[in-house]
């Protein structure tokens with residue numbers, strides 16, 4: 063289930079096995095299993111309330127499963143010795159200190175994770191925010207916040223990226239950029255799991271698809287198995 067870069071860096075996969083989460087009477091996720099392989103972008107699709115965010119939060123150790131497991135390279139996220147160097151995450155709830163500049167925000171994170179501060183300007187450049195390095199995050203647009211969240215996730219140069227609705231707030235040029243960016247991360251050998259409601263964009267970006275509804279798996283496989291993704295998706299979630 064794992065392979066290594068020529069440099070010896072471990073490439074991890076995500077394995078979700080019989081994962082369930084109940085919030086009181088709500089069965090948010092039920093007996094869900096799927097895998098995310100390296101060197102590919104996997105799209106995580108499902109209607110509002112399907113259980114996508116809950117699943118991603120369980121993979122990241124932010125929600126405790128009622129049963130089942132979610133592992134990264136065979137281990138739980140909470141047991142990773144250096145999480146930021148193993149997994150980068152962009153969640154909808156990403157919070158920023160409004161008075162911090164973009165560079166300060168990234169410096170705080172890199173210092174806490176033992177990542178050299180030289181990496182900060184590198185990731186700002188990767189997400190095309192170098193011009194805004196000295197601006198306060200409180201004045202950032204939604205799209206700029208998304209780019210900063212992506213920069214934060216990349217600080218540790220992780221082999222696994224998990225992104226919940228990363229296209230939120232991005233303009234058409236930003237969405238075009240994101241597509242190329244995610245593709246490049248996969249070509250580089252990383253495992254990329256990305257949730258989105260924008261099916262036309264997903265169809266152009268992902269290699270594999272996982273579709274869930276009411277917390278349960280509806281379908282998973284290579285994008286080529288789905289034909290027209292929007293038609294296949296609508297048929298799946300309506301049946």
Ligand SMILES: Nc1ncnc2c1ncn2[C@@H]1O[C@H](COP(=O)(O)OP(=O)(O)OP(=O)(O)O)[C@@H](O)[C@H]1O
Pocket residue numbers: 085088089090108109110111112113114115116117
């Ligand atoms: N902390 C919580 N307490 C109670 N119910 C919750 C909690 N978190 C999620 N849920 C419920 O679990 C279900 C799945 O929610 P989740 O946010 O995972 O769906 P989603 O697929 O990410 O939806 P969206 O596309 O709208 O973001 C919903 O019914 C939601 O109300």
